Amino acid sequence: MEYFGLFFLAVIVEGVITYINQFFVKGVLKWEMVFSILLGVFVSIAYGIDMLAMVGLKTSVPLVGSILTGILVSRGSNYVFDLIKTLTSAHSGMKTSK
Numbered sequence: 001m002e003y004f005g006l007f008f009l010a011v012i013v014e015g016v017i018t019y020i021n022q023f024f025v026k027g028v029l030k031w032e033m034v035f036s037i038l039l040g041v042f043v044s045i046a047y048g049i050d051m052l053a054m055v056g057l058k059t060s061v062p063l064v065g066s067i068l069t070g071i072l073v074s075r076g077s078n079y080v081f082d083l084i085k086t087l088t089s090a091h092s093g094m095k096t097s098k
Contacts, residue, residue, distance in 0.1 A: 041070030043073065044067070044070035049070075
């Protein structure tokens with residue numbers, strides 16, 4: 001689980017950084033992306049959704065997991081589905097290699 005958690009965090013951080021880098025295109029703020037992130041974070045906090053906690057990664061900082069989950073959710077269902085599929089196959093591979 002430790003390696004899976006590390007892999008999971010790495011994928012989340014990479015996804016968040018990539019997404020945030022897309023805020024400005026040719027010096028113009030893409031307000032749709034900002035609104036999408038705010039909505040995703042709001043919904044995740046309102047419903048108490050925390051993907052990190054779901055995989056056993058607890059944080060000592062309140063709401064961090066829900067905020068990261070909201071950012072991932074704001075990227076859309078295709079991204080979340082691909083993320084889950086990648087993490088599930090990586091997790092299965094780690095179990096069989098032990």
